Amino acid sequence: MILKGTVVWAPEPARLEVSEASYLVADGAAVRGVYRELPAELAGEPVEDWGDALIVPAFVDAHVHAPQYLNAGIGMDEELLPWLERRTFPLEARFADAAFASRAYRAFLRELWRQGTLRFVAFGTVHAPATWELMRLADAAGFTALVGKVNMDRNAPASLAEDPARSLGETEELALRAREELAHVGFIATPRFVPSTTDRLMDGLGALVEKYGLPVQSHVDENRSEIELVASLHPKSESYAHVYEEHGLMPRARTILAHGVWLKPSEIDLLRRREVLVAHCPQSNANLTSGVMPLTRTLDAGVACAVASDVAGGSNLGLPAHMACAVRASKLRRVRDESERALGLAEALYLATKAPGSFAGFADPSGSFEPGYRADVLVIESARTRELDELLGRTPAERLERFVYSGESADIAARYAGGERMPEPFAQEGSGA
Ligand SMILES: [Zn+2]
Numbered sequence: 001m002i003l004k005g006t007v008v009w010a011p012e013p014a015r016l017e018v019s020e021a022s023y024l025v026a027d028g029a030a031v032r033g034v035y036r037e038l039p040a041e042l043a044g045e046p047v048e049d050w051g052d053a054l055i056v057p058a059f060v061d062a063h064v065h066a067p068q069y070l071n072a073g074i075g076m077d078e079e080l081l082p083w084l085e086r087r088t089f090p091l092e093a094r095f096a097d098a099a100f101a102s103r104a105y106r107a108f109l110r111e112l113w114r115q116g117t118l119r120f121v122a123f124g125t126v127h128a129p130a131t132w133e134l135m136r137l138a139d140a141a142g143f144t145a146l147v148g149k150v151n152m153d154r155n156a157p158a159s160l161a162e163d164p165a166r167s168l169g170e171t172e173e174l175a176l177r178a179r180e181e182l183a184h185v186g187f188i189a190t191p192r193f194v195p196s197t198t199d200r201l202m203d204g205l206g207a208l209v210e211k212y213g214l215p216v217q218s219h220v221d222e223n224r225s226e227i228e229l230v231a232s233l234h235p236k237s238e239s240y241a242h243v244y245e246e247h248g249l250m251p252r253a254r255t256i257l258a259h260g261v262w263l264k265p266s267e268i269d270l271l272r273r274r275e276v277l278v279a280h281c282p283q284s285n286a287n288l289t290s291g292v293m294p295l296t297r298t299l300d301a302g303v304a305c306a307v308a309s310d311v312a313g314g315s316n317l318g319l320p321a322h323m324a325c326a327v328r329a330s331k332l333r334r335v336r337d338e339s340e341r342a343l344g345l346a347e348a349l350y351l352a353t354k355a356p357g358s359f360a361g362f363a364d365p366s367g368s369f370e371p372g373y374r375a376d377v378l379v380i381e382s383a384r385t386r387e388l389d390e391l392l393g394r395t396p397a398e399r400l401e402r403f404v405y406s407g408e409s410a411d412i413a414a415r416y417a418g419g420e421r422m423p424e425p426f427a428q429e430g431s432g433a
Contacts (some may be wrong), residue, residue: 009368061319353367
């Protein structure tokens with residue numbers, strides 16, 4: 001793959017790299033480099049010339065609930081725990097129907113593609129067949145992903161409450177099957193959150209994590225009523241985050257915990273030591289009246305973070321909306337406390353590309369144009385943006401900023417996954433478009 005255009009990426013949190021009239025070159029699935037002049041040995045190779053269009057890394061969503069895409073934008077007048085009971089659990093129960101699940105997951109993957117998210121880490125439901133269908137479809141469509149079957153055996157409606165032994169058996173089976181049959185989609189252990197999982201189920205999952213070297217995803221310190229519930233269920237644990245560690249569910253550098261809105265100093269310490277990736281979901285945190293997470297303070301304390309959608313707590317699958325929301329949330333915190341710094345555009349891009357893309361649970365890193373990173377790429381240009389640029393010239397950084405704050409999926413002209421043009425998934429089945 002050789003693409004020519006205005007190449008923009010964030011190799012470090014506060015550094016936007018801009019290379020105009022340049023070539024992005026991939027050997028197979030991996031980036032070889034960005035060049036102002038094409039290396040001599042590549043002369044004569046086909047070049048896709050995108051003029052001065054922006055060429056950026058594709059987005060990576062570190063925390064999304066695939067079944068809940070059908071609820072995106074619905075039920076936003078509820079807080080977390082009633083929202084789970086009234087909105088989320090009834091929807092997830094529908095995924096016992098494999099045909100329904102297959103249609104829903106195709107719609108989810110098409111929308112991810114439209115929005116330029118080509119790598120993701122997702123919760124499925126408790127249903128193993130439906131979760132396998134999501135994994136299989138994502139792999140076939142060309143995404144790279146980590147997907148988990150949800151485990152829950154307490155505080156769940158009868159339609160979703162699992163028998164722990166069966167839950168563990170199905171989890172192990174899916175993890176092994178993914179290894180044998182899928183090229184680009186892996187399994188991630190997915191206890192829903194502490195209130196949903198008994199000690200017995202968490203211990204069993206911890207043993208599977210150790211046995212197979214699995215990554216783990218869950219939630220932590222999202223909402224105050226949820227934190228009170230965890231404290232009442234685990235009075236002897238030092239904190240919410242420590243419950244995961246005590247059960248072997250915090251493997252070093254292979255754990256993603258969503259939210260961390262209300263982390264205590266001892267939890268910040270623990271997450272830093274275990275190299276946990278915190279998925280910051282500012283839109284969801286506002287929608288469910290959870291709080292405003294101190295993102296820059298958490299980053300500056302040495303905890304790795306990413307910006308994620310948390311659909312359907314978040315209402316949009318597209319990550320630009322969440323990047324803008326993360327910047328706004330950091331500014332609102334700064335209004336209350338001037339010692340907190342606001343997030344900038346380059347760092348927001350980093351948190352939606354390289355930070356989640358290089359999570360060690362993936363087989364290869366993505367989200368940057370450094371050599372060896374997976375060549376997942378978006379070309380950003382449309383008739384709309386061209387007209388604006390003709391009226392008033394803009395720098396590449398301004399054009400990126402405009403896309404993040406007020407762009408739309410129609411502004412993405414092309415998507416490449418692993419160095420190959422990625423067509424719309426399942427397009428021939430009709431997307432209603
Ligand atoms: Zn979530």
